[in-house]
Amino acid sequence: MALSVFDLFKIGIGPSSSHTVGPMRAAQRFARELPGSTTAVICTLYGSLGATGIGHGTDKAVILGLMGNDPAQIDPDDVQEHMAKVQRTHRLGLATREGMREIAFEPARDIVLNGRTELPGHPNGLTFQAYSDGALIAEQTYYSVGGGFVVCAQDADKSIEPTANLPYPFSNxxxxxxxxxxxxxxxxxxxxxxxxxxxxxxxxxxxxxxxxxxxxxxxxxxxxxxxxxxxxxxxxxxxxxxxxxxxxxxxxxxxxxxxxxxxxxxxxxxxxxxxxxxxxxxxxxxxxxxxxxxxxxxxxxxxxxxxxxxxxxxxxxxxxxxxxxxxxxxxxxxxxxxxxxxxxxxxxxxxxxxxxxxxxxxxxxxxxxxxxxxxxxxxxxxxxxxxxxxxxxxxxxxxxxxxxxxxxxxxxxxxxxxxxxxxxxxxxxxxxxxxxxxxxxxxxxxxxxxxxxxxxxx
Incomplete structure (x- = not known):
């Protein structure tokens, strides 16, 4: 990818780009690839995300992302209402590739904090697992690498290389x-x-x-x-x-x-x-x-x-x-x-x-x-x-x-x-x-x- 100033300056919500903006984007991306038959999603937060995720709002970010919200578009004043509804109903509107699908969701159960384990790609790792009637149908690990940037595990070792024909490329x-x-x-x-x-x-x-x-x-x-x-x-x-x-x-x-x-x-x-x-x-x-x-x-x-x-x-x-x-x-x-x-x-x-x-x-x-x-x-x-x-x-x-x-x-x-x-x-x-x-x-x-x-x- 060719970096843009708009990659460095992203509009989002607080309190953290790596712990809030990045995980929200990862959750949104994962949900969009899921079929409408999905009945459950579990997210495990590793390393720094697991250690300070609650204080940094990572749990909320994951829920909001699974619901299809984008950090640049969501109204910060609506966050508490979204979260209160999930906590009250134990249900979540999952934004799948086939449209919204309501699933059972218990934040304390379905968002797992594992701060003592650090995944190999980056200290900010999170893994999503999707199920359909108890059967695992999708799994993906993402790394929130800072500044709201998110990479899939298989791309974590890839350097950022320009794909556009930049007239003045520079690396340092x-x-x-x-x-x-x-x-x-x-x-x-x-x-x-x-x-x-x-x-x-x-x-x-x-x-x-x-x-x-x-x-x-x-x-x-x-x-x-x-x-x-x-x-x-x-x-x-x-x-x-x-x-x-x-x-x-x-x-x-x-x-x-x-x-x-x-x-x-x-x-x-x-x-x-x-x-x-x-x-x-x-x-x-x-x-x-x-x-x-x-x-x-x-x-x-x-x-x-x-x-x-x-x-x-x-x-x-x-x-x-x-x-x-x-x-x-x-x-x-x-x-x-x-x-x-x-x-x-x-x-x-x-x-x-x-x-x-x-x-x-x-x-x-x-x-x-x-x-x-x-x-x-x-x-x-x-x-x-x-x-x-x-x-x-x-x-x-x-x-x-x-x-x-x-x-x-x-x-x-x-x-x-x-x-x-x-x-x-x-x-x-x-x-x-x-x-x-x-x-x-x-x-x-x-x-x-x-x-x-x-x-x-x-």
Whole structure:
């Protein structure tokens, strides 16, 4: 497959791209292949999905996917109603290839959690089995490999190879810089030219506009919704109060005022994500607040910002994200949070540097600085929920992205560590990282803060 920026930036619901969006897509795909004679479906969640699936909403995602719901289309406000009906009736409307078929379904019985077993292809594995009157008629294993990407078990070892005739294919940052140097194109120009091999100009423009619209709506809702986040940690939504404070703060001369707004934007998005709201995977849900926060910073604090700047930002960030996806990983369950927040921070820094008029080397340097200083970041969600430390971590990383871009723009683009080197280091660090620090909630803050906390379903 040829990666598109629209693969990196998917519209979906929270709280997790790998644990919610991916499993929903896998369940939807499995159901669509089933005959109308299906009478039962069992789903087993392995590894990280089994360990933190309840806190990440994987059980709900599986049910919604089997019912034919798509993460990009489902209304987050309808989720609880769908789930309540299944729990109340013990029945599920299965969206088979022959249409809807109602089957008996007990979530506690038919969704099996096996967090102690990790399948060979990826830590996020799930297996579906379908039955007709007690006889097994279909079985398929999928891997949710981060950012909402899903692969079947038989395809797990296949690399991502372009199938479209891309005019400017690149597999790493060095290739991308060389293309830009030889053609005089920017990174956004290269990304756009490649998108034209996959989509029409109108589709590209509309798609990028839709991503920006969802990001803005997510921030708006995050600044309005009040109360506690679901799940049992009793985390208070802080964005509404912070928004009111900043909106009425008369100290406009504060030189660090922009930092508070960046924090607000990131908190708003990630609180919406933690509450199951609509977000854009950028490139994952757990890191969904960083790129929108930096884009909103551009909107409010960078002169000359317009919709063309949005496109430049997203295309540049998307090109950098493709390199992370194809040469390393964006999955917290595979390489820790460095692969999620680290990659998003790097993408955001590159996007900002591009919007601020940086050269290709300065943009690459911005991406490298941001990733270098996220190396080793663990994924240890307290209670298996995408709340602590995830929400604040996005705010800090968004500020770090701005700092990385500004640092790169103050230089001439020359630097000792290349982006490819730091991405390779991230990949190797992730391999060395113990499993308890990779989205299993078995180590780090998840252990020291979560002791004695009664975690309930989201």
């Amino acid at each position: 940052a060095a290739d991308l810089v060389t293309i830009c140097t030889e053609t005089g194109m920017s990174i956004a120009d290269v990304a756009y030219a490649n998108e034209r091999a996959l989509h029409s100009d109108a589709e590209i423009s509309a798609g990028l506009d839709a991503i920006w619209d969802v990001m803005q709506e997510c921030v708006r809702k995050g600044c309005e919704r009040q109360g506690l986040l679901p799940g049992g940690l009793h985390v208070l939504r802080r964005a509404p109060q912070l928004y009111r404070t900043l909106s009425t703060d008369a100290d406009a001369a504060d030189p660090l005022r922009a930092m508070d707004w960046i924090t607000l934007y990131a908190l708003a998005v990630n609180e919406e994500n933690a509450g199951g709201g609509r977000v854009v995977t950028a490139p994952t849900n757990g890191a969904a607040g960083i790129i929108p926060a930096v884009l909103h910073y551009c909107r409010d604090f960078v002169a000359g910002f317009d919709i063309d700047a949005v496109h430049t930002f997203l295309l540049t960030a998307g090109a950098i994200g493709m390199i992370f996806k194809t040469t390393a990983s964006i999955s917290g369950a595979e390489v820790g949070c460095q692969g999620e927040v680290g990659s998003a921070c790097s993408m955001a820094a590159a996007g900002l540097a591009a919007v601020r008029g940086g050269t290709v080397l300065q943009v690459e340097n911005a991406a490298e600085i941001a990733m270098e200083h996220n190396l080793g970041l663990t994924c240890d969600p307290v209670g298996g929920l995408v709340q602590v430390p995830c929400i604040e971590r996005n705010a800090i990383a968004a500020i770090k992205a701005v700092a990385a871009a500004r640092t790169a723009l103050r230089g001439n683009g020359s630097h000792v560590v290349s982006l490819d080197s730091v991405i390779a280091t991230m990949r190797e660090t992730g391999k060395d990282m113990q499993a308890k620090y990779k989205e299993t909630a078995l180590g780090g803050l998840a252990v020291h803060v979560g002791v004695g906390v009664n975690i309930v379903e989201c």
